Amino acid sequence: MAQTFTHNLLYPRYWLTWSGLGLLWLLVQLPYPVLHILGSGLGKISRPFLKRREGIAIRNIELCFPEMTPFARSQMVNKNFVSLGLGLMETGMAWFWSDARVKKWFDVEGLENLTGATRGVIVVGIHFMSLELCGRVMGLCHPMMATYRPHNNPLMEWVQTKGRMRSNKAMINRRNLSGFVHALKAGEAVWFAPDQDYGSKGSVFAPFFSVKKAATTNGTYALSKLAGAHLITLSMIRRSDKKGYHMYISNPLSGYPGEDKVAAAAYMNKIIEREILRAPEQYLWMHRRFKTRPEGEVSLYK
Secondary structure, eight states, X not given: OOOOOOGGGGSGGGHHHHHHHHHXXXXXXXXXXXXXXXXXXXXXXXXXGOHXXXXXXXXXXXXXXXXXXXXXXXXXXXXXXXXXXXXHHHHHHHHHSOHHHHHTTEEEEOTHHHHTOSSOEEEEEOOBTTHHHHHHHHHHHXXXXXXXXXXXXXXXXXXXXXXXXXXXXXXXXXXXHHHHHHHXXXXXXXXXXXXXXXXXXXXXXXXXXXXXXXXXXXXXXXXXXXXXXXXXXXXXXXXXXXXXEEEEEOOOOOOOOTTOHHHHHHHHHHHHHHHXXXXXXXXXXXXXXXXXXXTTOOOSOO
16 A cells, blocks of 8 residues: 655655655656656766766676676766666656556557466566656556565655555565565565665575676575466566667566575576666666675675
């Protein structure tokens, strides 16, 4: 259920957040082609002000694609910042656009793989920059549940939950394992993104692109065993002609090694790599994906 609005959210300490949300609401009333231009420009000019994130993105791309030339890496980072600006506009679109307006800008491949499932489905998601809009589109195609981390700001928690619930059934705290399993056993489709570094607890080390030891959550493995659910992937990327989005929903994954945690993590990372390579410049490279290292190993970040 959506978070309850309280009068505390009108206190002066939230006025700056309200102002930002109001500006975002106004901006996304503009036509989509204008939003694309604005978002791209915003992403470009943000780079000098986000040096730490720039450094993380550069390092991640170096680690994952060591064969890439310095020029190609630089071009990918440039495009990644453009994608960041577009992601802000897409967040506003996801939260504030009407269903009819959203439906004009996407198409879907493989929806029958989701709607035709005969039992619960773990929908494996990918952290592309358009993730908020992907969630809205996903719900318009087939309302489902999703795991998430609650926002530290109560106002942002209320706004993001309200926005995400416009087309979906429920949000499940990512620490609520029993709620996740109950939903899957009830036949629900639940979105879960295992592509980030969630720390050493509940993780194993498995290859991810060219990094031989990447901390990878055991969440997919545990949920698959406990709930006996199907596994499918779902990702949404921007079309190269700048005329909207294409959502890909895979066939149920086969050959998942459900008896070995490390093999299962390596399998899932290969699936995630495949999805990222649809549009690597649109992926969230600004996350410290390799911050957790095996005991005794030095950090991969300077």
